[in-house]
Amino acid sequence: MGPSAKALALAALCGLLCLSQASAASSRRIELGAKKFEYSQREIRVKKGEQVTFVIRAEDFEHGFSLPDFNVRADLIPGKAVEVTLTPDRAGSFTFLCDNFCGDDHENMSGTLIVED
Numbered sequence: 001m002g003p004s005a006k007a008l009a010l011a012a013l014c015g016l017l018c019l020s021q022a023s024a025a026s027s028r029r030i031e032l033g034a035k036k037f038e039y040s041q042r043e044i045r046v047k048k049g050e051q052v053t054f055v056i057r058a059e060d061f062e063h064g065f066s067l068p069d070f071n072v073r074a075d076l077i078p079g080k081a082v083e084v085t086l087t088p089d090r091a092g093s094f095t096f097l098c099d100n101f102c103g104d105d106h107e108n109m110s111g112t113l114i115v116e117d
């Protein structure tokens with residue numbers, strides 16, 4: 001690789017990094033808490049095409065966060081903020097739920113993501 005090719009590769013790499021940082025920064029951040037047996041928000045409204053980052057904290061136990069319609073899931077570890085980023089590409093109501101068994105009322109631990117056009 002000649003010097004100019006190296007410079008080009010570096011520039012391309014920088015472009016990628018800068019782009020990904022810019023998109024992370026422009027993401028709308030939504031704080032969500034998880035504890036037995038509910039999320040801190042039952043209903044979350046976002047806009048179609050808007051990039052959102054869920055910042056999710058488990059408050060008491062290991063929970064899960066699953067949004068099957070968008071193929072998104074994460075393990076939630078107490079004391080740690082877990083970030084999940086997505087850009088909903090269609091409007092509608094979608095269920096998010098705990099998919100990590102956490103006790104008797106686990107089945108009811110869910111909420112709705114409303115994506116508006």
Ligand SMILES: [Cu+2]
Pocket residue numbers: 063064098099100101102103106107109
């Ligand atoms: Cu659960």
